[in-house]
Amino acid sequence: MTTRYTTVAVGLLATLALSAGCRGNKSSDPPIHPNWNMDDQQYFQPQEDNDWFPDHRAQRPLVAGTVARGLLKADDHLYRGRGPDGRLVDALPPSLPLTQALLDRGEARYDIYCAPCHEKSGHGNGIIAQPGRIAAGLLVKPPSYTDPRLAAMPLGYFFDVITHGKNTMRPYAAQIPVEDRWAIAAWVRVLQVSQRAAIGDVPADKLDQLKSGGAQ
Protein backbone atom coordinates (compact mmCIF):
# COMPACT_ATOMS: atom_id res chain seq x y z
CA MET A 1 0.00 0.00 0.00
CA THR A 2 2.65 2.50 1.06
CA THR A 3 4.91 1.61 -1.87
CA ARG A 4 2.05 2.23 -4.28
CA TYR A 5 1.46 5.72 -2.85
CA THR A 6 5.17 6.44 -3.04
CA THR A 7 5.31 5.28 -6.66
CA VAL A 8 2.36 7.48 -7.58
CA ALA A 9 3.82 10.51 -5.78
CA VAL A 10 7.25 10.11 -7.36
CA GLY A 11 5.66 9.53 -10.76
CA LEU A 12 3.55 12.69 -10.46
CA LEU A 13 6.54 14.79 -9.43
CA ALA A 14 8.64 13.39 -12.27
CA THR A 15 5.90 14.10 -14.82
CA LEU A 16 5.57 17.63 -13.52
CA ALA A 17 9.32 18.17 -13.69
CA LEU A 18 9.58 16.75 -17.19
CA SER A 19 6.58 18.56 -18.58
CA ALA A 20 7.63 21.87 -17.05
CA GLY A 21 11.24 21.56 -18.14
CA CYS A 22 14.30 23.15 -16.66
CA ARG A 23 15.49 26.71 -16.35
CA GLY A 24 17.23 28.10 -19.41
CA ASN A 25 15.92 25.51 -21.85
CA LYS A 26 15.75 26.95 -25.35
CA SER A 27 12.28 27.55 -26.67
CA SER A 28 10.82 29.49 -29.53
CA ASP A 29 7.64 30.01 -27.49
CA PRO A 30 7.38 33.53 -26.11
CA PRO A 31 8.06 34.13 -22.40
CA ILE A 32 5.22 33.15 -20.08
CA HIS A 33 3.64 36.32 -18.77
CA PRO A 34 0.05 35.80 -17.57
CA ASN A 35 -0.99 39.36 -18.31
CA TRP A 36 0.63 41.10 -21.27
CA ASN A 37 -1.50 44.23 -21.35
CA MET A 38 0.85 46.17 -19.06
CA ASP A 39 3.95 44.69 -20.69
CA ASP A 40 2.86 45.84 -24.11
CA GLN A 41 1.06 49.14 -23.73
CA GLN A 42 -0.66 51.12 -26.43
CA TYR A 43 2.23 53.23 -27.54
CA PHE A 44 4.97 52.53 -30.02
CA GLN A 45 8.55 52.09 -29.02
CA PRO A 46 11.34 52.61 -31.56
CA GLN A 47 11.18 50.07 -34.38
CA GLU A 48 7.98 48.47 -33.11
CA ASP A 49 5.50 47.23 -35.66
CA ASN A 50 2.16 48.85 -36.42
CA ASP A 51 -0.15 46.83 -38.62
CA TRP A 52 -2.14 49.95 -39.54
CA PHE A 53 0.53 50.84 -42.09
CA PRO A 54 1.05 48.54 -45.09
CA ASP A 55 4.78 48.18 -44.40
CA HIS A 56 4.10 47.54 -40.65
CA ARG A 57 6.55 50.25 -39.58
CA ALA A 58 5.40 52.41 -36.66
CA GLN A 59 8.34 54.69 -37.38
CA ARG A 60 7.42 56.60 -40.49
CA PRO A 61 9.97 57.62 -43.11
CA LEU A 62 10.56 61.35 -43.50
CA VAL A 63 8.16 62.91 -45.99
CA ALA A 64 9.99 63.65 -49.23
CA GLY A 65 11.18 67.22 -49.58
CA THR A 66 11.02 68.05 -45.85
CA VAL A 67 13.69 68.75 -43.24
CA ALA A 68 13.16 67.91 -39.58
CA ARG A 69 13.67 70.72 -37.07
CA GLY A 70 17.33 71.14 -36.17
CA LEU A 71 18.48 68.93 -39.02
CA LEU A 72 19.04 71.61 -41.66
CA LYS A 73 22.58 70.88 -42.78
CA ALA A 74 23.51 74.35 -43.95
CA ASP A 75 27.21 74.25 -43.04
CA ASP A 76 28.87 73.09 -46.25
CA HIS A 77 32.28 72.58 -44.66
CA LEU A 78 30.93 70.48 -41.79
CA TYR A 79 28.31 68.45 -43.65
CA ARG A 80 29.74 68.22 -47.16
CA GLY A 81 33.46 68.81 -46.73
CA ARG A 82 33.36 71.58 -49.32
CA GLY A 83 34.47 75.18 -49.18
CA PRO A 84 32.64 78.27 -50.53
CA ASP A 85 34.10 77.53 -53.98
CA GLY A 86 32.46 74.08 -53.95
CA ARG A 87 35.78 72.26 -53.89
CA LEU A 88 36.76 69.65 -51.29
CA VAL A 89 38.50 71.25 -48.32
CA ASP A 90 41.79 70.10 -46.83
CA ALA A 91 41.05 71.13 -43.24
CA LEU A 92 38.86 70.07 -40.34
CA PRO A 93 35.74 72.19 -39.79
CA PRO A 94 36.37 75.13 -37.41
CA SER A 95 34.04 73.55 -34.84
CA LEU A 96 36.31 70.46 -34.59
CA PRO A 97 39.85 71.46 -33.58
CA LEU A 98 42.58 68.88 -34.07
CA THR A 99 43.26 67.37 -30.66
CA GLN A 100 44.59 64.08 -29.35
CA ALA A 101 41.03 63.31 -28.17
CA LEU A 102 39.72 63.75 -31.73
CA LEU A 103 42.36 61.37 -33.10
CA ASP A 104 41.65 58.82 -30.35
CA ARG A 105 37.96 59.03 -31.21
CA GLY A 106 38.80 58.67 -34.88
CA GLU A 107 40.92 55.60 -34.23
CA ALA A 108 38.21 53.93 -32.14
CA ARG A 109 35.48 54.68 -34.70
CA TYR A 110 37.74 53.65 -37.59
CA ASP A 111 38.34 50.29 -35.91
CA ILE A 112 34.58 49.74 -35.58
CA TYR A 113 33.28 50.90 -38.95
CA CYS A 114 36.20 50.83 -41.38
CA ALA A 115 38.69 48.21 -40.22
CA PRO A 116 36.47 45.23 -41.17
CA CYS A 117 37.25 45.97 -44.83
CA HIS A 118 40.09 48.51 -44.82
CA GLU A 119 42.19 46.79 -42.12
CA LYS A 120 43.36 48.55 -38.97
CA SER A 121 46.50 49.72 -40.77
CA GLY A 122 44.55 50.97 -43.79
CA HIS A 123 46.16 48.61 -46.30
CA GLY A 124 42.80 47.28 -47.41
CA ASN A 125 43.06 43.68 -46.26
CA GLY A 126 40.48 43.57 -43.46
CA ILE A 127 38.64 40.45 -42.36
CA ILE A 128 35.78 40.96 -44.85
CA ALA A 129 38.18 41.54 -47.72
CA GLN A 130 39.90 38.20 -47.10
CA PRO A 131 38.60 34.82 -48.26
CA GLY A 132 36.61 33.21 -45.46
CA ARG A 133 34.74 30.02 -44.72
CA ILE A 134 31.67 31.07 -46.74
CA ALA A 135 32.51 34.00 -48.99
CA ALA A 136 35.64 34.45 -51.05
CA GLY A 137 36.15 37.97 -49.77
CA LEU A 138 35.10 41.29 -51.21
CA LEU A 139 34.57 41.18 -54.96
CA VAL A 140 36.20 44.61 -55.23
CA LYS A 141 39.07 45.04 -52.77
CA PRO A 142 39.53 48.37 -50.97
CA PRO A 143 42.61 50.33 -52.01
CA SER A 144 45.48 51.01 -49.65
CA TYR A 145 45.52 54.53 -48.18
CA THR A 146 49.20 54.72 -49.07
CA ASP A 147 48.30 54.56 -52.77
CA PRO A 148 49.84 57.77 -54.24
CA ARG A 149 46.47 58.76 -55.70
CA LEU A 150 44.86 58.69 -52.22
CA ALA A 151 47.86 60.16 -50.43
CA ALA A 152 47.45 63.30 -52.55
CA MET A 153 43.73 63.70 -51.74
CA PRO A 154 42.51 66.53 -49.47
CA LEU A 155 41.04 65.65 -46.07
CA GLY A 156 37.57 66.53 -47.31
CA TYR A 157 37.82 63.72 -49.87
CA PHE A 158 37.86 61.05 -47.16
CA PHE A 159 34.97 62.75 -45.37
CA ASP A 160 33.09 62.85 -48.67
CA VAL A 161 33.68 59.15 -49.39
CA ILE A 162 32.57 58.13 -45.88
CA THR A 163 29.46 60.31 -46.25
CA HIS A 164 28.44 59.43 -49.80
CA GLY A 165 30.27 56.20 -50.54
CA LYS A 166 32.42 55.45 -53.56
CA ASN A 167 32.20 52.69 -56.15
CA THR A 168 31.24 49.55 -54.16
CA MET A 169 31.57 51.27 -50.77
CA ARG A 170 28.17 52.35 -49.52
CA PRO A 171 27.51 55.67 -47.75
CA TYR A 172 28.03 55.68 -43.98
CA ALA A 173 26.26 58.96 -43.24
CA ALA A 174 23.33 57.18 -41.61
CA GLN A 175 25.57 54.98 -39.48
CA ILE A 176 28.22 57.44 -38.27
CA PRO A 177 27.46 60.94 -36.88
CA VAL A 178 29.07 63.81 -38.75
CA GLU A 179 31.67 64.67 -36.07
CA ASP A 180 32.82 61.06 -35.98
CA ARG A 181 33.16 61.02 -39.76
CA TRP A 182 35.60 63.94 -39.54
CA ALA A 183 37.46 62.19 -36.71
CA ILE A 184 37.76 59.09 -38.90
CA ALA A 185 38.96 61.19 -41.85
CA ALA A 186 41.65 62.64 -39.57
CA TRP A 187 42.62 59.14 -38.50
CA VAL A 188 42.89 58.02 -42.14
CA ARG A 189 45.35 60.87 -42.60
CA VAL A 190 47.27 59.60 -39.55
CA LEU A 191 47.47 56.13 -41.10
CA GLN A 192 48.76 57.61 -44.36
CA VAL A 193 51.37 59.78 -42.70
CA SER A 194 52.52 57.05 -40.34
CA GLN A 195 53.37 54.75 -43.27
CA ARG A 196 55.71 57.35 -44.74
CA ALA A 197 57.18 58.56 -41.44
CA ALA A 198 60.92 58.58 -40.77
CA ILE A 199 62.42 57.87 -37.35
CA GLY A 200 63.25 61.56 -37.10
CA ASP A 201 59.52 62.40 -37.08
CA VAL A 202 59.01 60.65 -33.75
CA PRO A 203 59.05 63.06 -30.78
CA ALA A 204 62.07 62.53 -28.54
CA ASP A 205 59.97 61.55 -25.53
CA LYS A 206 58.20 58.79 -27.49
CA LEU A 207 61.35 57.34 -29.07
CA ASP A 208 62.21 54.97 -26.21
CA GLN A 209 58.65 53.67 -26.17
CA LEU A 210 58.80 52.96 -29.89
CA LYS A 211 62.14 51.19 -29.67
CA SER A 212 60.98 48.98 -26.81
CA GLY A 213 57.99 47.96 -28.94
CA GLY A 214 55.42 49.51 -26.62
CA ALA A 215 52.18 50.91 -27.95
CA GLN A 216 51.15 54.58 -27.87
Added chain:
Amino acid sequence: MAQIFPRWTNKIPLAVAVTTPVVLVGVIFAIWYWFSPKFTDVGYQPEQPVQFSHKLHAGTMGLDCRYCHNTVEQAAHAALPPAGTCMNCHGNLDLGDRENRIKPIKDAFAGGAPVEWVRVHMLPDYAYFNHSVHLAAGVGCSSCHGRIDQMDTVFQDQPLSMSWCLDCHRNPQPNLRPRDQVTNMGWFDSPEAAAYDPNTDPTRTRAVAPPEHCSGCHR
Protein backbone atom coordinates in the same frame (compact mmCIF):
# COMPACT_ATOMS: atom_id res chain seq x y z
CA MET B 1 -21.64 0.74 21.91
CA ALA B 2 -20.39 0.78 18.35
CA GLN B 3 -17.25 2.77 17.55
CA ILE B 4 -17.94 6.02 15.63
CA PHE B 5 -14.57 6.05 13.86
CA PRO B 6 -13.23 2.88 12.33
CA ARG B 7 -9.77 1.72 13.31
CA TRP B 8 -8.01 3.09 10.18
CA THR B 9 -8.77 6.67 11.19
CA ASN B 10 -6.08 6.34 13.81
CA LYS B 11 -3.58 6.84 10.96
CA ILE B 12 -5.03 10.21 9.84
CA PRO B 13 -2.97 12.45 12.16
CA LEU B 14 0.20 10.69 11.09
CA ALA B 15 -0.68 10.91 7.40
CA VAL B 16 -1.49 14.63 7.71
CA ALA B 17 1.72 15.25 9.64
CA VAL B 18 3.76 13.59 6.92
CA THR B 19 2.02 14.80 3.73
CA THR B 20 1.40 18.45 4.71
CA PRO B 21 5.09 19.42 4.89
CA VAL B 22 5.82 17.45 1.71
CA VAL B 23 3.05 19.19 -0.23
CA LEU B 24 4.02 22.59 1.20
CA VAL B 25 7.65 22.14 0.26
CA GLY B 26 6.56 20.93 -3.16
CA VAL B 27 4.35 23.97 -3.75
CA ILE B 28 7.02 26.38 -2.58
CA PHE B 29 9.62 24.69 -4.75
CA ALA B 30 7.32 24.72 -7.78
CA ILE B 31 6.63 28.44 -7.41
CA TRP B 32 10.26 29.31 -6.67
CA TYR B 33 11.53 27.28 -9.61
CA TRP B 34 8.88 27.43 -12.34
CA PHE B 35 7.26 30.82 -11.65
CA SER B 36 10.60 32.64 -11.78
CA PRO B 37 11.58 34.67 -14.86
CA LYS B 38 14.73 32.52 -14.78
CA PHE B 39 12.40 29.79 -16.04
CA THR B 40 9.59 31.67 -17.79
CA ASP B 41 11.78 34.07 -19.78
CA VAL B 42 15.36 32.78 -20.02
CA GLY B 43 16.02 30.69 -23.11
CA TYR B 44 13.52 32.45 -25.39
CA GLN B 45 14.97 31.80 -28.82
CA PRO B 46 12.51 32.86 -31.53
CA GLU B 47 13.01 31.84 -35.12
CA GLN B 48 14.09 34.81 -37.22
CA PRO B 49 13.07 35.56 -40.82
CA VAL B 50 16.74 35.36 -41.82
CA GLN B 51 19.16 32.92 -40.22
CA PHE B 52 21.59 35.63 -39.19
CA SER B 53 24.44 34.20 -37.11
CA HIS B 54 25.95 36.45 -34.45
CA LYS B 55 28.46 33.66 -33.87
CA LEU B 56 29.81 34.15 -37.38
CA HIS B 57 29.60 37.94 -37.61
CA ALA B 58 30.49 39.02 -34.08
CA GLY B 59 32.43 35.93 -33.04
CA THR B 60 34.43 34.51 -35.95
CA MET B 61 34.77 37.74 -37.90
CA GLY B 62 34.96 39.93 -34.83
CA LEU B 63 32.75 42.78 -36.04
CA ASP B 64 32.15 45.27 -33.26
CA CYS B 65 28.57 45.25 -31.91
CA ARG B 66 28.32 48.94 -32.77
CA TYR B 67 28.96 48.39 -36.47
CA CYS B 68 25.31 47.33 -36.77
CA HIS B 69 23.73 48.47 -33.47
CA ASN B 70 25.16 51.93 -34.02
CA THR B 71 22.71 53.96 -31.92
CA VAL B 72 23.51 52.12 -28.71
CA GLU B 73 25.90 54.74 -27.35
CA GLN B 74 23.68 57.75 -28.05
CA ALA B 75 20.15 56.47 -27.61
CA ALA B 76 17.98 54.52 -25.23
CA HIS B 77 17.23 52.03 -27.98
CA ALA B 78 19.92 49.84 -29.56
CA ALA B 79 18.68 49.95 -33.11
CA LEU B 80 18.37 46.94 -35.33
CA PRO B 81 20.27 47.83 -38.46
CA PRO B 82 18.45 48.70 -41.67
CA ALA B 83 18.98 46.36 -44.61
CA GLY B 84 21.47 48.88 -46.00
CA THR B 85 23.90 48.07 -43.20
CA CYS B 86 23.88 44.41 -44.26
CA MET B 87 24.41 45.46 -47.87
CA ASN B 88 27.52 47.49 -46.91
CA CYS B 89 29.32 44.17 -47.10
CA HIS B 90 26.84 41.83 -48.77
CA GLY B 91 26.48 44.10 -51.79
CA ASN B 92 30.13 43.33 -52.49
CA LEU B 93 30.24 39.66 -51.48
CA ASP B 94 29.23 36.44 -53.20
CA LEU B 95 27.96 33.71 -50.89
CA GLY B 96 27.44 31.30 -53.78
CA ASP B 97 24.57 28.89 -53.16
CA ARG B 98 23.93 30.48 -49.76
CA GLU B 99 23.03 33.77 -51.39
CA ASN B 100 19.30 32.93 -51.32
CA ARG B 101 19.38 32.83 -47.50
CA ILE B 102 19.67 36.61 -47.41
CA LYS B 103 17.04 37.18 -50.06
CA PRO B 104 14.60 38.95 -47.63
CA ILE B 105 17.35 41.45 -46.84
CA LYS B 106 18.13 42.07 -50.49
CA ASP B 107 14.42 42.49 -51.23
CA ALA B 108 14.06 44.98 -48.37
CA PHE B 109 17.08 46.88 -49.62
CA ALA B 110 15.61 47.01 -53.11
CA GLY B 111 12.58 48.79 -51.67
CA GLY B 112 10.42 45.85 -50.66
CA ALA B 113 8.88 45.04 -47.31
CA PRO B 114 11.19 45.53 -44.32
CA VAL B 115 12.60 42.41 -42.68
CA GLU B 116 10.42 41.75 -39.65
CA TRP B 117 12.94 40.54 -37.08
CA VAL B 118 11.45 39.03 -33.96
CA ARG B 119 12.32 40.86 -30.78
CA VAL B 120 14.15 38.64 -28.27
CA HIS B 121 14.68 40.90 -25.25
CA MET B 122 11.31 42.32 -24.23
CA LEU B 123 11.40 44.63 -21.28
CA PRO B 124 7.88 45.56 -20.20
CA ASP B 125 6.68 48.95 -21.42
CA TYR B 126 6.36 50.20 -17.83
CA ALA B 127 10.10 49.82 -17.23
CA TYR B 128 12.26 52.65 -18.59
CA PHE B 129 15.58 51.43 -19.88
CA ASN B 130 18.37 53.34 -21.58
CA HIS B 131 21.24 51.55 -23.31
CA SER B 132 23.48 54.61 -23.58
CA VAL B 133 23.72 55.32 -19.84
CA HIS B 134 24.66 51.72 -19.16
CA LEU B 135 27.46 51.81 -21.72
CA ALA B 136 28.64 55.19 -20.42
CA ALA B 137 28.87 53.65 -16.96
CA GLY B 138 30.93 50.76 -18.32
CA VAL B 139 28.35 47.98 -18.24
CA GLY B 140 29.17 45.76 -21.21
CA CYS B 141 26.83 44.11 -23.69
CA SER B 142 27.59 40.61 -22.46
CA SER B 143 26.54 41.44 -18.88
CA CYS B 144 22.87 41.45 -19.91
CA HIS B 145 22.85 39.70 -23.29
CA GLY B 146 25.30 36.87 -22.58
CA ARG B 147 27.88 35.60 -25.02
CA ILE B 148 26.11 36.74 -28.17
CA ASP B 149 29.33 36.03 -30.06
CA GLN B 150 28.77 32.32 -29.36
CA MET B 151 25.10 32.20 -30.39
CA ASP B 152 24.06 31.17 -33.87
CA THR B 153 20.47 32.15 -33.07
CA VAL B 154 20.18 34.70 -30.29
CA PHE B 155 18.34 33.70 -27.13
CA GLN B 156 17.59 35.48 -23.89
CA ASP B 157 20.43 34.72 -21.52
CA GLN B 158 19.43 36.64 -18.40
CA PRO B 159 16.01 36.89 -16.68
CA LEU B 160 15.68 40.71 -17.16
CA SER B 161 13.50 40.68 -14.06
CA MET B 162 13.23 43.53 -11.60
CA SER B 163 15.19 41.75 -8.88
CA TRP B 164 17.88 40.92 -11.42
CA CYS B 165 18.16 44.63 -12.35
CA LEU B 166 18.30 45.58 -8.69
CA ASP B 167 21.03 43.02 -7.96
CA CYS B 168 23.34 45.11 -10.11
CA HIS B 169 21.92 48.54 -9.23
CA ARG B 170 22.59 47.81 -5.56
CA ASN B 171 26.11 46.54 -6.20
CA PRO B 172 27.34 47.60 -9.65
CA GLN B 173 31.08 47.28 -9.03
CA PRO B 174 31.53 43.61 -10.08
CA ASN B 175 29.83 44.30 -13.43
CA LEU B 176 31.80 47.40 -14.38
CA ARG B 177 34.63 47.42 -16.89
CA PRO B 178 36.70 50.06 -18.72
CA ARG B 179 34.38 52.02 -20.95
CA ASP B 180 36.35 51.21 -24.08
CA GLN B 181 35.80 47.49 -23.40
CA VAL B 182 31.98 47.48 -23.35
CA THR B 183 31.68 45.49 -26.57
CA ASN B 184 34.44 43.05 -25.61
CA MET B 185 32.46 39.85 -25.17
CA GLY B 186 35.25 38.05 -23.35
CA TRP B 187 36.24 40.85 -20.95
CA PHE B 188 35.42 38.97 -17.76
CA ASP B 189 37.52 35.99 -18.91
CA SER B 190 40.52 38.21 -19.57
CA PRO B 191 43.39 38.62 -17.07
CA GLU B 192 42.85 42.40 -17.04
CA ALA B 193 39.37 41.95 -15.61
CA ALA B 194 40.64 40.56 -12.31
CA ALA B 195 42.99 43.52 -11.86
CA TYR B 196 40.46 46.19 -12.87
CA ASP B 197 39.10 48.50 -10.20
CA PRO B 198 36.55 51.09 -11.43
CA ASN B 199 37.33 53.30 -8.41
CA THR B 200 40.88 53.90 -9.62
CA ASP B 201 40.12 54.10 -13.35
CA PRO B 202 41.43 57.55 -14.44
CA THR B 203 39.01 57.76 -17.40
CA ARG B 204 36.06 57.75 -14.99
CA THR B 205 35.16 61.24 -13.90
CA ARG B 206 32.50 60.29 -11.37
CA ALA B 207 31.37 57.30 -9.38
CA VAL B 208 28.67 55.06 -10.77
CA ALA B 209 25.50 55.62 -8.73
CA PRO B 210 22.61 53.68 -10.29
CA PRO B 211 19.13 54.61 -9.06
CA GLU B 212 17.42 52.27 -6.61
CA HIS B 213 14.25 54.29 -6.14
CA CYS B 214 11.01 53.32 -7.92
CA SER B 215 10.92 56.22 -10.35
CA GLY B 216 14.43 55.50 -11.56
CA CYS B 217 12.88 52.92 -13.89
CA HIS B 218 9.10 53.36 -13.48
CA ARG B 219 8.72 56.88 -14.76
